[in-house]
Amino acid sequence: MLKKISSDSWIDNIEVNNKNFLGRKTVDYSMLNYGTIIPIRYYNKFLENLSSKLERGNRVKIDIVLNGDKYPGSIDMPDVKKRKTAPIRINYTDKLLKEILQKEFQSSYEYILDYEKKNDKKPNTIPDEYKEYIDFYKGDELDTFIMNLLPINSQEPFEKDNKDIYCDDEEIENEDIEVNNEFWNVTNIKEEIKYIHNYISRKGFNYSKELVENLYLSIKTKPFVILSGISGTGKSKIVQLFSEAIGANYDNGRFKLIPVKPDWSDATDLLGYRNIEGKFTPGIITLAAYEAMKNPENPYFICLDEMNLARVEYYFSDILSLMETKRLDGNGNIVTEKLISKEQFGRDTASFDKYGDVYIPQNLYIIGTVNMDETTFPFSKKVLDRANTIEFNKVDLNYNFEQVFNEEIEGRIYHNDFLKANYLKIAECKDEKEIAIKVIDKLISINNILEIYNQHFGFRVRDEIVFYMIYAIKNNIMDFDKALDYCIVQKILSKINGSNSDVLEILVKIFNLLNNSTFNCENYLDDVSIREMTKKSKESNYKLSSEKLMYMIRRFVKDGFTSFWQ
Structure with a gap:
């Protein structure tokens, strides 16, 4: 049987025949949602697997490997003034990982939900009959950690013998682990913008370098930009090509062009609604935010085409207000309040479990295109106050045929840090x-x-x-x-x-x-x-x-x- 000699949720004196084994953690509320604190007695085991020294107030990015798939995470040391020894935490922000853990650890998860519903607070401990565990291992590379899940239905065969408990050594040792190094190494922002401009030009579109520079700066300042101008000047096209140049396109689902419909009078098309059967149907931005949260290192783009065919204040005001709730979470990520309140899901608990905690993540960028003519609505100051408005009214009709036949250049895959805001206040x-x-x-x-x-x-x-x-x-x-x-x-x-x-x-x-x-x-x-x-x-x-x-x-x-x- 398991021997518990400490007062926290980590299990000591576990014999696992694997040199990379780090420790066993009892599943609790925090582990099902964002991570866990590492006890002092485990500090050395985890820290020696990092590529750089961890100091107070800093964090190191890591890969969390589960069933061969990698998920982004971090190990940080919060600067807690009241504590002599700073705590160390292992964190994850990936929504898909969270969903997998909640699904696999159904016993613990259902107990926590039921306890919280009855007592209006989270449980401090979990009874033995509901306990489930996670084993942590070092990966073959630094900054890589493997999780092996031990749900309640997998424990019974191993409780008879405490040797090599809950561990398939062969599977762990043969796991194929690769460090994610696909992102382009950015060393000079100005040169990267020049590259993006060249990429767009080689596609046969004539935008000035200053326009691309301004678009980059506007997006980085705030992830909501309006492109205005006469029809046919390539407003939506530059959004598509800019996105392609940094790795977001139609094929990988990280660029979406959404034509705004004149009959949009509320946020249901963007956020979601309950149908006649009471089932929640997620909206365009909810789905995009959900996907972006699962892949926080990759930028995602939504282009709202002809944004003012409907009154923007009617269908977009909720999202504008949510943008102003941006703050830093405990892991240094920019988050907002949740997109959808619990009441909007009604009795559709499955949809609430999936979309209930979706917010506007720091890697989702919304760009609207507008034409100002007799068929469109003007903007209120509330909208203009929250956006950078870039004009597309100067048109150079010259065309360089030689440039089109030049060899096209490939887009690069950029980490979201390339676009993410550095400042909120x-x-x-x-x-x-x-x-x-x-x-x-x-x-x-x-x-x-x-x-x-x-x-x-x-x-x-x-x-x-x-x-x-x-x-x-x-x-x-x-x-x-x-x-x-x-x-x-x-x-x-x-x-x-x-x-x-x-x-x-x-x-x-x-x-x-x-x-x-x-x-x-x-x-x-x-x-x-x-x-x-x-x-x-x-x-x-x-x-x-x-x-x-x-x-x-x-x-x-x-x-x-x-x-x-x-």
Whole structure:
């Protein structure tokens, strides 16, 4: 029989005839959901199998092998101030692994669910009749750990003999283990973006390198981007090709093009609904998030094509709100609140078990394309406040036939770290505070103008512009003025519109601020001033912003109304 000599859930004095055996863990709530704490007496066994030294506040990525399949995980040492000896944890974030464990350890899992339902808390211990176990082994490579499951129905034959208990040595020794090294090694972000641009160009599509740089920075700043412009400029195509270039495509299911339907009036198509039989049917984004959670190292893309054929606020507001709940979990991953409440599943417990804990993971990126014409709906400030809006209105009709016949280049497989945000809060930018302070000073000057007319922006816009600027400058993708130019267009000017004379004053004052000029307007601008401003905009350090301001100013003077959108 098993001999328990410690007060935790690990079983000591187990004889297993395998030199790679590390220890036996009793299955509990934490192991069925995210991992477990490693007892101090087991520290050396686990740490000597890591490729780098583990220190307080840090973690080492590992591969967890189960039945020959690998799942991403980590071993970390949380910086718990109250503890003299820092705890060490083995963690996993893969949803598929979680599902396998819950299915295999049905005895423990059902006991935990039943106990929690009756007592409104999780059990501290599990009775002997429900106990199940996991054996941990070192893999053949560092940072690799093998799990061997011992569900209750596999234990009876081994309890008669304690030697080699619960272990098939031959199976463990012959297990085929390979370290996942398929991801492209990124050493220079700017060079990688250049490669992505080359990949897209070799496909016969003529997008500027600056556009690809801006798209990358916008996605990294926030995983929700809007591409706007006239029809036929390749908005959805660049999303597809950008995704392909970094390893996400139709074939592997990591790129999905979703045509928005005009009759979408709520979130059911995206999140899910209960059918007439009470069975929950998951929506498009729920399914994509579910798959992305199972493969957290790979980026996933959803392109919502012609996003404003329906009112975005009607069908997308729930998702926009969830995006603002982003936070870091205990493993340093970016998570949100759950997509679907328990009540929405009704009595469909099977669907709740599968989709009930789905959130918007850090490797899911949503990009919407929009056309602004008489068939579409305008955007509210709530939507624009939460996105970077990239315009596709400049069209170069020239075509390089020679370039098309050049040999195509293969896409690369990038780890999600290539796109994942490095910052969630501005306090996390302390190491780059010089850039942040310089950006904030510029934003204060702009906001002082907007505040006079009650058009000012808040902390969200400030923070996201700061993040964009840090990514651009640190990686030598853009200089300060050029990066700020994009941010002003995409995060500030896109929300200015109207027929009030205040709007014209705002536009002229921002133009003056950006160009160190002194143009004046009292409800009107004469042709001479407009020509001078137009000439100055072409020479400006903030050319994109100045040209957009001039478009909006000319439209106001001509029509008595103006808008960012063309």
